[in-house]
Amino acid sequence: SVILDSALTGRTPEKITTLSAALRLGAAVESFLSPRGTFLSEVQARAAVSTAVSLLRRVKDEADHPDFRTGEQDSLLASAFASGFTGIGPAQALAWASAWAGGFSRAAGFAVLLPWVLESPVYAGSAKAGELSRLLAEEDEVSSGDPADDVRSLFGRLGIPGRLRELDAHLGDIIPAAGWAAAMAGDGRADYNETAFRDILEIAS
Numbered sequence: 001s002v003i004l005d006s007a008l009t010g011r012t013p014e015k016i017t018t019l020s021a022a023l024r025l026g027a028a029v030e031s032f033l034s035p036r037g038t039f040l041s042e043v044q045a046r047a048a049v050s051t052a053v054s055l056l057r058r059v060k061d062e063a064d065h066p067d068f069r070t071g072e073q074d075s076l077l078a079s080a081f082a083s084g085f086t087g088i089g090p091a092q093a094l095a096w097a098s099a100w101a102g103g104f105s106r107a108a109g110f111a112v113l114l115p116w117v118l119e120s121p122v123y124a125g126s127a128k129a130g131e132l133s134r135l136l137a138e139e140d141e142v143s144s145g146d147p148a149d150d151v152r153s154l155f156g157r158l159g160i161p162g163r164l165r166e167l168d169a170h171l172g173d174i175i176p177a178a179g180w181a182a183a184m185a186g187d188g189r190a191d192y193n194e195t196a197f198r199d200i201l202e203i204a205s
Contacts (some may be wrong), residue, residue: 030089041085
């Protein structure tokens with residue numbers, strides 16, 4: 001991957017580096033919360049969340065440092081292993097489908113949608129929310145207990161948009177993505193449905 005090649009240090013725009021780390025964090029978060037999770041996937045997901053958060057906290061100051069690029073490779077591997085166990089999550093499915101429908105970046109769409117999906121009925125009340133919040137917190141801060149707020153705060157400090165309209169996405173164009181996402185993410189769960197995903201797109205717009 002060009003983004004992860006340490007030989008190209010300093011040549012990748014910070015925005016792309018930031019979105020790449022945000023993408024890996026989102027995949028790790030969904031793997032951690034997945035109902036298809038196993039002991040092995042949780043171990044990998046914890047590592048992937050921690051490494052991605054560390055990179056996001058350092059990206060503004062260290063994105064051009066070789067050690068940062070090495071950390072990206074470690075983060076990518078952990079995230080890939082975790083996602084390999086659990087498969088695509090609902091936020092990923094919705095981001096991929098809506099990006100296609102709206103003509104915007106999938107990574108940017110995922111970063112925008114992740115906190116909205118985390119606080120939606122799809123994930124609300126998860127027994128793992130508290131532990132995830134602790135993984136997302138700074139070492140010296142008390143976790144909020146709300147992963148959606150934690151992700152939104154972290155992404156906000158990095159200038160990542162918080163609404164789909166900031167990506168020039170129009171609700172009328174992306175509404176069909178709700179049905180496509182439900183088909184992609186569906187695993188027999190009644191809450192992975194077109195209505196739930198449509199509600200998320202409406203509130204995130």
